[in-house]
Amino acid sequence: xxxxxxxxxxxxxxxxxxxxxxxxxxxxxxxxxxxxxxxxxxxxxxxxxxxxxxxxxxxxxxxxxxxxxxxxxxxxxxxxxxxxxxxxxxxxxxxxxxxxxxxxxxxxxxxxxxxxxxxxxxxxxxxxxxxxxxxxxxxxxxxxxxx
Numbered sequence: 001x002x003x004x005x006x007x008x009x010x011x012x013x014x015x016x017x018x019x020x021x022x023x024x025x026x027x028x029x030x031x032x033x034x035x036x037x038x039x040x041x042x043x044x045x046x047x048x049x050x051x052x053x054x055x056x057x058x059x060x061x062x063x064x065x066x067x068x069x070x071x072x073x074x075x076x077x078x079x080x081x082x083x084x085x086x087x088x089x090x091x092x093x094x095x096x097x098x099x100x101x102x103x104x105x106x107x108x109x110x111x112x113x114x115x116x117x118x119x120x121x122x123x124x125x126x127x128x129x130x131x132x133x134x135x136x137x138x139x140x141x142x143x144x145x146x147x
Contacts, residue, residue, distance in 0.1 A: 007074060015063070015072075032064040035082045042121050046087045047080060049125040050133065054078075057137040077140025078133065090116040091136035099128065111139070 036044045063070040071078040080089040094111040104116040
């Protein structure tokens with residue numbers, strides 16, 4: 001397995017990226033709690049359950065950006081957009097998965113496939129969801145590039 005280069009840190013915003021001088025929206029991160037202000041408590045409970053699953057996978061950053069909350073390892077591998085009554089989100093996978101729970105699947109490259117979903121309650125963060133997040137974390141760590 002080949003080693004991946006060290007992460008590059010943007011000197012302005014401090015975010016890390018797999019590629020030097022990575023194009024990005026360079027701004028200071030926001031407040032995580034602000035994303036949940038005025039939302040149903042189940043939306044935050046759902047997100048917190050996802051974070052707990054992610055914590056068991058290995059190190060990653062939770063990045064509260066202006067319009068979303070990203071999960072980032074070497075690259076962003078999942079993102080969440082809290083809405084009033086539900087949590088929209090997506091995971092980035094190295095292969096296409098089929099599930100009736102996906103609301104959209106977009107192929108950006110052969111090993112960069114966005115799978116979108118909508119969660120209404122913490123109970124939807126189940127073993128199937130944990131599998132998606134586990135696969136996405138491997139993409140975020142760029143493990144699919146080391147083969």
